[in-house]
Amino acid sequence: MLETRSIITKLAKSIPLQTYLIMCLLNILNIELPELVINVSGGVISVANMPLSLLLLGLYLNFSFARGYGTLILKFILTKYIFGLVAGIACYLWLPMEEMFRFTLLIGFILPTPASVLPYAIMFGYNQRLVGTASNLTMIISFILIWLIVNILI
Template identity: 40%
Template sequence: MSNTNITLLTSLIIILIGYFLKKYQVIKETEGKVLSKVVLYVTFPALIFDTVSDLEIRYALVFLPFIPLAFCLLLFSICYVLFRNQPATIKGVLFMAATGFNIGLFAYPIIEAIWGKEGLQYIAMYDLGNAFAVLGLSYSLGSAFSPQRTGSKRIDGVYILKKLVRSVPLVSYVVALLFNIMGLSFPFLINNVIGAVARANMAMVLLLLGIYLNFRLDKTFIKQLYSILFVKFGLALLIGITLFYILPFDKLYRTIVLIALILPVGLTVIPFSDEFGYNTRFAGAIANISILISFVLMWGLIMVFNLA
């Protein structure tokens, strides 16, 4: 068995451990929120600093943040045409699901295990654009189409800006890039602490994915659920494979772009749906099923295109 298959199987087993810990109530899903905060506020920012602060800035990297933004805008445009007449309680969920990827709580540990530090550096730059798509575009769409919204109520741009500024991962990206550009570094001891905390991210994220997995589906909206996933992953495969062959960059760069485009729906669709009065069970179903689809597609693409 190849190292890649072993890595993916290992990741799957850790996810399943998290799932069965929740299933048999060793850990409750509500307790998973504590672990989620540890990841978002501690291990993930540490991994960002460890990855981005010594990144070799090249002109090719500048394009990466714009790829998720462009893809999300295109996907939203298609979804708006397809789903504009859907019920108010799910229409915004469909639009938010089209605008963002689950990178920090899905992709990082797998990419780190398969492609190492260089792969992490590429996905980190991609995730910089994704952060703006999720916290800016997705949140704005959720607000704009909310069933709680009155006709005269405007989108609160100041509030959205505050969400961006208060996003610990996004701030970590910006600060790490500034450190990189200015040639700054932390003292040796702090660097060691950051590195140690960053290494804990992989296992914690995979366990968290398992804890959040939920296979209960609301059959009322099963057609819409499969429709959005078919459109999202179909377009992602079409654009991802096209870019893999036409981008004038090295194979790992093109590989990360291809893999990044088939990543799951961002988990923020769930809290955003709750905030704006959408059907949160529908949002959770989209997020969970997209994780399974993404994992299978990732594995298949790696094997078919010999990406590892």
């Protein structure tokens, strides 16, 4: 059972969330970071992002699953992408915003299931293999869909 206190505690310990909140606060207060901090975070750390992402993908890339999970994964993927594409295309076609914002929403609705679901699958006793396989499949499907959308719209 989820408790509000445990959720708040876990969110408070989240380094990415803390970073977003601090940076948002600095932006609201109009405080600029020193040039050294910007150069290190924008250069050295950001260059390491892609190799680390590819390493993570390689560590969790596993498409083997037990019998009976195929229909469950298929239902998840169809639900995710049908709703994502319908909502994304609707936003792209009908929102009265600039095109870049609408395009970003369209892509956002079809992003893959993040690898961060794996720790939660372990925490709540879900089938980690099933969750990992679904997450890996969405990475490939999202890559193909985003590539198609970019080539169609741009």
